[in-house]
Structure formats: structure tokens, C-alpha cells
Amino acid sequence: MSGEAGCLVEEAAYLAVWLIGLFGIVITVCAYVAKVVIDDTTDYDERYVWRRKLPPEAGGKR
Template sequence: MSGEAGCLVEEAAYLAVWLIGLFGIVGTVCVYVAKMVIQDSTSYDEQYVWKRKLPPEAGGKR
């Protein structure tokens, strides 16, 4: 009986390690995407994406 219980504990440990690794990777990606979105600005979009400059009354800090 102890051999079967040891196998279950070993499988649970493998599952825990895989889940910690998976959530670590997903969490890291989420942090970097959030930083990128927070640092995004309208002036950057105007200069590099839209290739134009909007009048000051059309934009502003959000």
C-alpha cells in the first residue's frame, strides 16, 4: 500500500512543479505586457504608427 501512495505523492509533486512553472511563465508575460501598455502613449502612436501630428485639443493625457 505504501508503494502506491508514494507513486501518487510523486505524481502530485510533478504536477505542482509543472503548474508553478506554467504560472510563472504566464505571470512574467502578463507583467511585461502590462508595462508595455502602461508606457504606451498617444504621441508615440502619432509619430511612428499614424505618421502625423494631431492638434493639441484633439489628444491629451489619459
């Protein structure tokens, strides 16, 4: 291919690579944020964020 058609194919290839990379980064960040949210517990917040202890009957995930 030569001329304008070859240039369009090259630009489309660059666009595809950039989009794959961008979506890869976004998906990776979303996966890590989801893991943090899923693993978050009230017990952890009470103990390390708010510096107080939960009563024994409130243990575990809520």
C-alpha cells in the same frame, strides 16, 4: 513510501512543479504586457504608428 502512495506523492510533486512553471510564465507575460500598455502614449502612436505629428497642445499622455 512504497507502492501506490509513493506514486501519488511523486505525481503530486510533478504537478506542483509544472503548475509553478506555468504560472511563472503567465505572470511574466502579463507583467510585460502591462508594462507595454502602461508606457504606451498617444504621442508615440501618432508619431510612429500613424506617421503624423501631434499639435503642441496635445503633447504628453492623454
